[in-house]
Amino acid sequence: MSQTVRFTLPDQSVRKLPAGSTLMDLARAIGPGLTKAAVAAVVDGEVRDLMYAPARDVSVRILTERDSEALPVLRHSGAHVLATAVRELRPEAAIGFGPPIEDGFYYDFGVDAPFTPEDLAAFEEGMQRVVEADMPFERRRVTREEARELFAGDPLKLERLEELGPDEEITVYRNGPFLDLCRGPHVPSTGRLKHFKLLHGAGAYWRGDERRQMLQRIYGTAFFKEADLAAYLNRLEEARKRDHRVLGKQLDLFSIQEMIGPGLVFWHPKGARLKWLLSRAVEDDNLRSGYELVYTPNITREELFRVSGHLPLYEANQFPAMSAGTGEDEDVRYRVKPMNCPMHALIFKAQQRSYRDLPVRLSEVANVYRNEKSGTLHGLLRVRELCMDDAHIFCTLDQAEDEIFLCLDQVDRLVRAAFGFELDFEVSTRPADRLGDDATWERAEAILMRALERKGIAFQIDVGGGAFYGPKIDIQFRDAIGRLWQGPTIQLDFQLPERFELEYVGSDNRPHRPVMIHRAIYGTLERFIGTLIEHFAGAFPLWLAPEQVRVLPISEHQAESARELVAQLEGAGIRARLNDRDTLSYRIRDAELQKIPYMAVVGEKEATVGTVAVRRRGAEKKQQVMPREEFLARLVEEIASRQLD
RNA sequence: GCUCGGGUAGCUCAACUGGUAGAGCACGGCACUUGUAAUGCCGGGGUUAUGGGUUCAACUCCCAUCCCGAGCUCCA
Numbered sequence: 020m021s022q023t024v025r026f027t028l029p030d031q032s033v034r035k036l037p038a039g040s041t042l043m044d045l046a047r048a049i050g051p052g053l054t055k056a057a058v059a060a061v062v063d064g065e066v067r068d069l070m071y072a073p074a075r076d077v078s079v080r081i082l083t084e085r086d087s088e089a090l091p092v093l094r095h096s097g098a099h100v101l102a103t104a105v106r107e108l109r110p111e112a113a114i115g116f117g118p119p120i121e122d123g124f125y126y127d128f129g130v131d132a133p134f135t136p137e138d139l140a141a142f143e144e145g146m147q148r149v150v151e152a153d154m155p156f157e158r159r160r161v162t163r164e165e166a167r168e169l170f171a172g173d174p175l176k177l178e179r180l181e182e183l184g185p186d187e188e189i190t191v192y193r194n195g196p197f198l199d200l201c202r203g204p205h206v207p208s209t210g211r212l213k214h215f216k217l218l219h220g221a222g223a224y225w226r227g228d229e230r231r232q233m234l235q236r237i238y239g240t241a242f243f244k245e246a247d248l249a250a251y252l253n254r255l256e257e258a259r260k261r262d263h264r265v266l267g268k269q270l271d272l273f274s275i276q277e278m279i280g281p282g283l284v285f286w287h288p289k290g291a292r293l294k295w296l297l298s299r300a301v302e303d304d305n306l307r308s309g310y311e312l313v314y315t316p317n318i319t320r321e322e323l324f325r326v327s328g329h330l331p332l333y334e335a336n337q338f339p340a341m342s343a344g345t346g347e348d349e350d351v352r353y354r355v356k357p358m359n360c361p362m363h364a365l366i367f368k369a370q371q372r373s374y375r376d377l378p379v380r381l382s383e384v385a386n387v388y389r390n391e392k393s394g395t396l397h398g399l400l401r402v403r404e405l406c407m408d409d410a411h412i413f414c415t416l417d418q419a420e421d422e423i424f425l426c427l428d429q430v431d432r433l434v435r436a437a438f439g440f441e442l443d444f445e446v447s448t449r450p451a452d453r454l455g456d457d458a459t460w461e462r463a464e465a466i467l468m469r470a471l472e473r474k475g476i477a478f479q480i481d482v483g484g485g486a487f488y489g490p491k492i493d494i495q496f497r498d499a500i501g502r503l504w505q506g507p508t509i510q511l512d513f514q515l516p517e518r519f520e521l522e523y524v525g526s527d528n529r530p531h532r533p534v535m536i537h538r539a540i541y542g543t544l545e546r547f548i549g550t551l552i553e554h555f556a557g558a559f560p561l562w563l564a565p566e567q568v569r570v571l572p573i574s575e576h577q578a579e580s581a582r583e584l585v586a587q588l589e590g591a592g593i594r595a596r597l598n599d600r601d602t603l604s605y606r607i608r609d610a611e612l613q614k615i616p617y618m619a620v621v622g623e624k625e626a627t628v629g630t631v632a633v634r635r636r637g638a639e640k641k642q643q644v645m646p647r648e649e650f651l652a653r654l655v656e657e658i659a660s661r662q663l664d
Numbered sequence: 665g666c667u668c669g670g671g672u673a674g675c676u677c678a679a680c681u682g683g684u685a686g687a688g689c690a691c692g693g694c695a696c697u698u699g700u701a702a703u704g705c706c707g708g709g710g711u712u713a714u715g716g717g718u719u720c721a722a723c724u725c726c727c728a729u730c731c732c733g734a735g736c737u738c739c740a
Contacts, residue, residue, distance in 0.1 A: 133668050221735030222667035229737045233667050236735070268675075277713075277731050336739085387740095392665050393731090395738060405740065505740065542740045574697045601703080608701035622699055632699085640700060 027078040043069040043207065046081055056083040058211065059092045059204050066092065068204035070158050084243040094119035096156065096205045097212050097241040098126045103154075103197035104145030105237075108138075114199065115175045115225060115234050122251065123240030127223055129175060133235050134220045142237065143217045153210030154195035158203055161189050169198060175225065176200045214248040215241035218255075257500055263552035264398040270557050270613060272548075272565075273399065282396040282403030284545060289565035292594070293551070294406070294544050296563055298384045301408045301540055304433055308425060310380040310410055315362035317386060321354045327361040328518055338390045355388040360512075360537060363411040364519045367533075372523035377533065378414035378422055384544070385409060399549030406544040412536040413521065416462060419511060419534055423470035423492070426509050426538045430494060431474075433540050434506065438554065439663050440496035443503065444476050447484030447491050454488055455513045463511045463534075464490045488514030489534075498554040504546075510537040558614040558636060562658045568595040569610040573603055573622040580626035584619060584647060591651050593658075595619075611636070619650065636664075 026034045026045050034048055046057040046069065059068050061080040066088050082089040098117030105112055105128055113129030128134075134142075161169065163180070166189050170176040180200060183189060192201045194209050206212070216239060223236040242248040267273050272290030275283065286294055302312065321340050324330040329337070340352035356362065363381045372379065386406050395401050412422050435442050446467050449460045467490055471478050478492075485491055491510035495503045512535040515521075522530040541547035551559070561567055568588055572581035578599050588595035598606045603620075610618050620632040620642070631650050634642040645653075 219734065220668085223736045224666075227737070229666060233736080235667085238735085275732095281731070389740085392738065394665060394667095394736085397733095401739070407740075508740075539740075546740055571700085573699055576697075602696095602698055603700060604698090605702055606700090611701055618700085620700070624699090634700070642700075 024073055025076040026073075027076070029080050038074075039072050041070055041072045042067065042079065042081065045079060049081075053081060053083070058082050058084060058086075058089040058206055061088060066204055068092070068156065068158060069207050070156070071204070090243070091119040092204055093206055093211065093243060094124040094241050095203075096209070097215050097239060098124040099156070099192065099194060099197060099199060099201070099205065100146050100149050100209050100212050100215075101126050101142060101217070101237060101239060102128075102199065103149045103194060103209075104142045106197055107145055107149075108141055113175050113234075114173055116179075117199070123218065123238060125223075125236050125238045127225070127234040127236045129225075129232065129234050133222065134237065139217045139220060139237065146212075146215065146217075149195065149209050150212050151210070152195060153208050155208045156205040157193045158205070159191050159193070161191055163189060166191065166200060170200055173200075212241055214243070214245045215239060216248065216252065254500060258502065258553075261500070261553040261556045262398075263400075263549045266552050266557040267399070270552075270565075272552070275398075280403075281393060282391060282401070284399065284402055284404065290548070292565040293548055293559070293563060297541060297544055297547065298406075298408065300437070301433060302382070302384060304429060304540075305380075305382045305410065308380075308429060309378075310382040313363065313366055313381045313383050315359060315366070315383060315385065316356070317388075318353050318355050319362070321352045323361050323365075324354060326518055327364075327515060329357070329361075333357065336389050336391065338388055357387050357389045359383055359385050359387060359407065359409045360411055360515055360535070361519070363409075364515055364521060364535070367411075367413050367521055368519055372413075372533075374415070374523055374525045374531070377523060378412050378418050380410060380412045380422075382408075382410035399545045399552075402543075402545045405546075407539050408541045408544065409537075409539050412538070413516070413523075413533045414536070415531070416459075416466070416534050419463070419536060420466045420470050420473075422536055423467060423509055423511075424473055426536070426540075427470060427474050427476065427492075429540050430507050434494075434496060437661060438551065438560075440498065440506075440554070442506070443495040443497065444471060444478035445481050445484075445493045445495070446471070446478055447481040447486075447493060449490065450483045450485050450487060452487055453485070454517075459513060460490070463513070467492055467509075467511065486510060486512075488512045496550070498550060499556070502553075504550045505542070506547075507538070507540050507542055511535075512537060556614075558664070559616075560661065560663050561616045561654070562661045564614075564616050565594065566596055566613070566615050567593050567654070567658075568617045568619050569606075569613075569615045570595055570597045570619045570621065571603060571606050571610070572597075572599050572626075573620065575599065577621045577623065577626045581621045584621060584631060587647060587651065588619075588654075591655060593651075593654055607634075617654070 022038055023035045024038055024040060026036065028034065034045060036044055036048060042060045046054045057069055059066055059082045061082060062071065062073060062077050095118065098119065102114055102117055109130060115127030115129065117126030118124065166180050167177065169191060170180065190202060192199050192203060192205055218238045218240060220235055220237050222233045225231040225234050240251060242251065270289060271287050272293065273287055274285045275281065276285060321330060337357050338355050340354050342349050342352055366381055367379055384406060386404055388404055391401060391403055414422055434440055448464050471492065489511040491508055494507045496506045497503055515535050516532050521533055523533055525531045570581050570585050572578050581597055581599065585595050585597050607618060614636060616636050618634040620634065622632065625631050625644065629647055630644050631647050632642050632644045633650055
């Protein structure tokens with residue numbers, strides 16, 4: 020065994036230290052500044068804590084606060100600090116998992132009663148004490164037997180322990196009184212946790228399994244810098260202000276009413292205008308892109324879903340069947356449709372198709388109904404009556420790549436360019452349980468990836484995340500304040516053409532089976548509008564604004580002139596309204612609160628010479644007086660260009 | 665669906681350990697005729713989510729149901 024270990028640093032320089040040296044020793048050898056700043060280290064590609072002593076030569080990159088890999092380490096330690104504080108105040112609490120997550124960390128506890136906000140405040144103070152005590156994190160490798168003894172009082176940990184494979188290294192971490200079964204890594208000591216906050220508590224199933232016991236989860240977050248924590252809390256506050264449920268009420272866009280039931284949306288005039296404009300935008304684009312429009316029934320004999328295979332597989336998400344009543348066979352049951360694909364398949368099947376007809380592209384902006392679990396419903400983001408901008412493309416496998424390429428184009432036009440969303444792409448490949456042979460899957464997955472590559476789009480791969488009937492592209496978009504939302508999907512489907520026995524006649528005069536592409540650009544209008552409300556914080560771009568111009572006469576003397584302006588605007592297809600009540604200040608405040616893009620003020624001066632004082636949303640007192648014709652021309656141009664603010 | 669917390673006027677919220685509901689905004693009327701984010705006065709509006717129970721008395725306590733919220737699970 021060698022007497023030294025060689026550490027290769029990022030600049031390729033090599034440090035030799037005695038065998039058994041830890042990464043902290045390495046940091047010390049490099050310099051006191053780094054010793055202080057070091058949080059953890061990447062050793063041969065793996066994040067390790069500084070107590071780690073490599074047994075052989077390694078390459079090392081020491082992580083400081085500035086490295087993105089360091090934050091999860093800090094947060095993971097934050098979870099342990101939380102558990103330390105909880106155990107101090109509630110020694111009987113069982114401990115579950117406590118990992119870092121995207122914006123912070125959580126820890127799950129098994130206790131008799133849920134935590135109150137006062138409990139959380141007490142835990143936060145307790146954490147402060149643990150931080151001040153600056154307890155070192157000690158890592159220790161143990162045998163399975165030892166671990167069983169150490170966690171004899173922690174049934175949840177024992178369960179986890181038994182799942183570890185025979186070859187897996189079992190490690191425990193101790194800080195002060197708190198011991199946890201944990202893989203690590205951790206920061207050197209609890210004192211590193213300076214800027215943290217507990218956010219809220221909630222129930223969570225043990226192992227995420229709804230049949231298991233409910234634990235009490237506490238969410239918190241931690242940052243290296245005070246300013247980062249403040250910025251994060253600020254962002255949460257900003258997100259709250261943008262809540263589409265609150266804005267939906269304030270801007271009178273939609274309502275969900277108890278008498279009608281949860282998850283069912285009333286579109287008030289202004290919200291309906293949004294929905295109509297978006298439907299039209301996608302329908303216009305579809306027609307220009309070689310799609311046909313179709314309309315299909317909202318209810319159907321449930322036989323359709325037996326053929327499609329949705330029954331009984333999808334039954335939990337469907338509304339129960341109903342019978343048509345008198346005069347019809349009681350056994351013939353009807354269902355509202357939870358998706359359009361089988362309907363479109365039947366239109367394809369309604370006539371003989373030639374290879375010359377392909378691809379057949381059928382689109383429909385249609386309501387579908389899904390019996391979502393009540394607890395999952397959420398404003399416009401999760402509803403039971405959904406309006407999908409759905410389309411199905413029937414084509415040969417050879418044509419699929421081009422078709423998907425065109426779908427990506429549409430997404431680019433209608434989502435990225437139109438609203439300024441950044442898009443993230445992911446390809447989900449064959450799952451374990453699947454239909455069709457490997458060669459076809461191979462080809463299908465390659466088709467999706469090639470289409471993305473051809474468009475120059477970078478993407479992630481979700482191995483095994485595809486549907487049983489085919490692989491798919493999932494698109495997420497990032498909104499104005501950096502949140503990710505599930506957006507469009509493009510799916511290849513071998514299954515439905517099979518089940519409906521879809522065929523076209525090939526050039527060889529023989530029947531062939533087409534493939535189907537499912538795609539939705541906005542996904543559902545409900546969810547998309549919900550995200551738009553939050554993305555724009557209710558201040559929609561001019562082309563989409565339900566009310567584009569509010570016309571404000573200064574006094575009654577200009578009412579006539581103002582009415583003429585409204586008529587002039589409406590004549591040019593602009594959505595304008597007059598408000599001649601109360602004081603001007605009051606009306607300006609109202610228009611500002613309603614986030615109307617333009618205010619057109621008509622006073623005595625403007626009325627006499629036929630001009631208008633134009634005030635842009637958010638521009639405060641900066642107004643521009645211009646001839647009415649010019650105002651109109653500007654509006655028309657801005658709408659046509661669909662520019663964003 | 666599960667855990668916990670809620671439900672008071674159109675909206676946002678008050679009402680001590682049970683004593684019989686109040687404000688602002690909004691709405692209606694009147695006055696004011698307004699030059700860039702709230703003019704003043706007056707008025708109408710509630711079987712306190714629904715149904716049961718305890719009590720002399722229930723917004724308040726108990727039970728059930730419905731709905732909402734934070735999460736979990738699931739998902740467009």
